[in-house]
Amino acid sequence: MPLLASINTSAKEKGQFFISYSAENHQISDLVSGKKDVPDETDRDRHSFSQVLSASYAITDRWSVSALVSYVNHSRDIGLSIIGKTTSSGFGDSLALVRYTPLFFTPFSRHEVSLGLGMRVPTGDDDFGSGFVLSEDMQPSTGAYGGILWTSYSYAFNQAGTLQLNTSANYTYNGENDREYQFGHEFNFAVGLGHSVGTRFGYSAAVRYRTTQNDRRFGFDVPNTGGEWVEFVPAVAYAITDKFNIGASGRIPIARNLNGTLQFTTSYAYALSLSYAF
């Protein structure tokens, strides 16, 4: 998820370098049965802290390339248990992305369209555990290659582009790792509005729909994985200088319909980001 969240930002003008760093805290402690929240008497605290460093270079005004690397900390603590928390940390997956922007904002165009194709590479640590093999969700890396198709469309309501409609969609194909585990393929679609106030400050609000298939192991569906989520994604950004930006965003569940009988899922997430363009 942090990788996907970071692919929306990249260098846009020919010859521009763009570097960004983001950190997200993802709390995964809601217990859900289908659409219904279920009280968790085990007092589970599960969260992941992900850091993503990305670099992007615009070869032309239409073509750019990006590379993202991540570092992940997972933590799981069952309040009911006398056994302490389980943690893992290490490099996560990396992503290489090529972006093509056939249509972009100009004084004569209020539309921008981008397409992207990327490959996720299991460069990170997996099979991490203090003696035992940790569960797949606690691995810093998925341990598998994957492919990403990405597209976005934006419409500026005014010529200055201070109010925009933003939509994006992406599809991720997940391969199988050497433990014969395959995370479910994932589709995301988001639509929202962005508004700039003056030249430094902007904010946005979006609704994102996400669906994933069941994870699979040994070629069989893994129960209690996959489902559908609808989230509210607010964000703010501030340009400290013309080149240096800082931003914050969040994810708040609106609705979900999850496969199986019981799943722990997102309670909330928030992220901070820094970016520098030169």
Add this chain to the structure above:
Amino acid sequence: MTFISGSISSSYFPVKTRTRSVNFLKTCCVSFLLPVLIVFFFLASHPVKAESQEIGQLNPGLNDAWFAPETSGQGFFITVFPNLGTVALAWFTYDTELPAGELQANLGDPGHRWLTATGPFVGNSANLTVFVSRGGLFDSPEPAPTTDPAGDGTILLEFADCTAGMVSYEITSLGISGQIPIQRVAPGNIPLCEALVDQEPKTCSRPEPDKSHGPDNPPIFNETIISRRDIVDGGPGPDGIPAVESPIFTSNLGSTGLDLSELVVGVKIGDDIRAYPHNILNWHEIVNDQYTIDGSLERASLSYCPLTGSAVLWKSFMEPGDETFGTSGVLYNSNLILYDRERRNFWAQMLEQAVVGDDVTRIPDRLQAVETTWGTWKTMYPETLLLTEQTGFSRDYTAYPYGDYITSSTLLFPVKNVNTTIHRKVRVVGINVGDSSKVYQIKDLASNVEVINDTVGDMQVVVAGSSQLNFGVIYNREMEDCTVLDFEAVQNKLPVVMRDNEGNEWDVFGVAVSGARAGQQLQKTNSYIAYWFAWTAFFPQAVVHNWPPGP
């Protein structure tokens, strides 16, 4: 001791064929000793030696005079007290050195000595404390003879049969030791001894079940007997699947709503009869419960692994301390690993022993459980209690948590030794005996109760089960008295499921409920029900009964 000593007459024993026996003859009543001497000299040259039965237990038929022909001047009186479990021995002998020539005795020879010994016996041997008596006068209370209360040494008295024994002495106060093979002076008591041997309970070499399902003494490395790399995190984390800590039961069986075809784990310990439905166990995997065992309230933990379909019940033992178990959150061969909350060892459920931790290889006391349908269990034990859904946790007990896992070939976690001889999720009742392992498919048992008299490894077993009633149990059919029973099925009499060739009837827990053996218990075996894939993952040597099926 005084009584025993006083009851023994030294004149009863033959003289030694040594020079000093001449003095003895001079001073003793010739008319009494002469016939005795004749007998002893005759016996010394014709020792009582005959084929005799082995003795399992010392008996009063051994009460007799015993001696060794090579040292026929000394001898032993031996008395076995079976009700006391003790043996008394009097040893008439001589001093360790000849007395000085001028030394005179008023009665007998100055070199005569006598020792007494008593002690408990076990089996065919007795460990006796030997006393050397000192002082005392003939037929006089004063002065009283004295002995060292701590004894002067020990005698190990052993009998191979009714005709021969061995006295091994170590008289520490004198620093002497040795062995004397003994035989009877006269054969008169041999028939009694042998008759009593015939009445001894038969001893047998009934094989005891192995302590564990695997090797009894597996190599331990880094506090584990299995590779840590084979232990995988299941995802929920330790206690993420919460055990039921305070189970609540109901006797109001009419309002439970539990379908008669639902599987339950049935437990009967004394008067405690309880059923634990799978639909609750699927969500909790462990119930930390209490039963009245041998008259006292004791903790026991029932565990059920929904991924391997296996249920086992064992007694808790961490005393003092927390005797309960929790789910560790990790799995071995897709099977639940429990942890004990006192010492935090990891316990592989299907191996029924600790596999990681300070107490690795420890094996708890295992108790019999019976998996069957709620309908069958309720028919067997209508007075049963049923675990309620008041577990303290919000779970949908009408839902099965693992999708189509129970019927499909799906595996969720790695297992070793994949064997697809039969469908992975076929429920089998399996048994391990030494290196042998065998399973019986529940679905292939007769719809009525079926009984199979079988042999697995070196154990004679009986399998009782039914496909329609949906249960299967395995017991050792060799009894403690070495009798190997043959069983046949009993229909329509649950919980009675079988009858043996002696006419005794036995219930599903292997308890004789009628007949001469009423109250006896068939020996529990290393057996339980599990999915085939899990059984063969743990016990790859397993064979399937009647497989391949005949034409």
